[in-house]
Amino acid sequence: MLFNSFGFLVFLPVVFLAYWYLFNRDIRLRNLFLLAASYAFYGWWDWRFLGLIIVSSATDFLIGLKLDTAMGAGKRKRWLALSIALNLGLLGCFKYFNFFLDGFSDLLSSLGMHADVPTLQIMLPVGISFYTFQTLSYSIDIYREQVKPTRDPVAFFAFVAFFPQLVAGPIERARSLLPQFQVLHRFDPVAAKDGLRQMLWGFFKKLVIADNCAPLVDAIFESDPATTPGITLFFGAFFFAFQIYGDFSGYSDIAIGTARLFGIRLSQNFAYPYFARNVSEFWRRWHISLSTWFRDYVYLPLGGWRGKAGRARNILVTFAVSGLWHGANWTFINWGMVHGLYHLPKVYSDASVKKTKPTLRDLPSMSVTFLLITLAWVLFRASSLTEAMDHLTHIASNFLLHPGSLLLHIMRPEMMLIVAMLLVEWRSRTDPHGLSRMPMSLGLRWGIYLLVTLTILLNMDLSTRHEFIYFRF
Secondary structure: OOOHHHHHHHHHHHHHHHHHHOOOOOOHHHHHHHHHHHHHHHHHHHHHHHHHHHHHHHHHHHHHHHHHHHHHHHHHHHHHHHHHHHHHHHHHHHHHHHHHHHHHHHHHHOOOOOOOOOOOOOEEEEEEEHHHHHHHHHHHHOOOOOOOOOOHHHHHHHHOOOHHHOOOOOOOOOOHHHHHHHHOOOOOOOHHHHHHHHHHHHHHHHHHHHHHHHHHHHHHOOOHHHHOOOOHHHHHHHHHHHHHHHHHHHHHHHHHHHHOOOOOOOOOOOOOOHOOOOHHHHHHOOOOHHHHHHHHHHHHHOOOOOOHHHHHHHHHEEEEEEEHHOOOHHHHHHHHHHHHHHHHHHHHOOOOOOOOOHHHHHHHHHEEEEEEEEHHHHHHOOOOOEEEEEEEEHHOOOOOOOOHHHHHHHOHHHHHHHHHHHHHHHHOOOOOOOOOOOOOOOHHHHHHHHHHHHHHHHOOOOOOOOOHHHHHH
């Protein structure tokens, strides 16, 4: 089920009312209801894949219990290895089978051997990259003795399948989310109101920013780079930067806001990443739940910060794996590697980490960082490495072709909407979401709500319902 669908507009109020008014006395019954609602939400897309999330949940629930009772380091390592093998095996089968098969075929061809390697038409289950990482981190944290396993299967299954964040995150850790399914929440109107505000801002970013940038981005990336002005090609990447930001951070805002309606707090997944002053800071602000997952379960186990050479190697490996997580295509792997290379100057220069609030004096460093991120997005958006290199090459070689097109793109209505979003988020750049900082006046607050709602209604593309980009991952 999509957040931006009529079905969700019916589903959410029904689940909300039942959660607070019918299942308000027994925590186990409430979790059971929330689990059923979450499975209905997921099964709305394709009920056949419910078996996968059930298998993934059951596997790590049982392995968690075994890890807690197993005697000896050897047995505990074997149980952890089983969890890793089953989770990554499940992910690899559905997401990477044909990618690795094609790679094997290319290797044989390079050696002068012909192999008629068959491929399978495998449908990628929505959210599999997210919930497998969530259950896998549970087993790893138990192995590390950072959390104790739960013996309540209903609470655990609800933790894995919680519908607001099930299909595109945030990727939650058991230590923060699971305990919230073990207490009987009381309705908090203040939290619920703030949740609705965050949902409204999320819908604005998705329906107004992302969905209006999408057709423009598609048209530019589908054009012939050789005959397209370099300025236009650059703005294709520019508008994609805001399409993917509006789409994914919009999803996160809707998910976090929806969770607050049920008394559940999810972790912040975006912290205004385009206000970052260097690439390292960008990754502390972009898809935070994934970047911290790779830090804790890939980068640090590889050795983390031990020595400059080792640190550089570990960064490159981690970003390459992160790129592969995003999709079974060399474009994603190279996108990850580019971000790894962006980090290397900081490794060897010992540059200090900026943790202060961005100010207008940081505009030059923010602009350079945004430019680097935007050029890398070409690799993410392109369908092949050849297409990406053509796009980037012709940005440079055709940049002075039709310079008047610069004014055309700057004056686009999409640009005006992006500027409006950035102004709102700049004002709230230290807050959880764009509408956190509201005026005290009741009239002004409702004026803003109505303005945002009216902007959504006027700019919605009713002819096409765009699914969220990260559903593909």
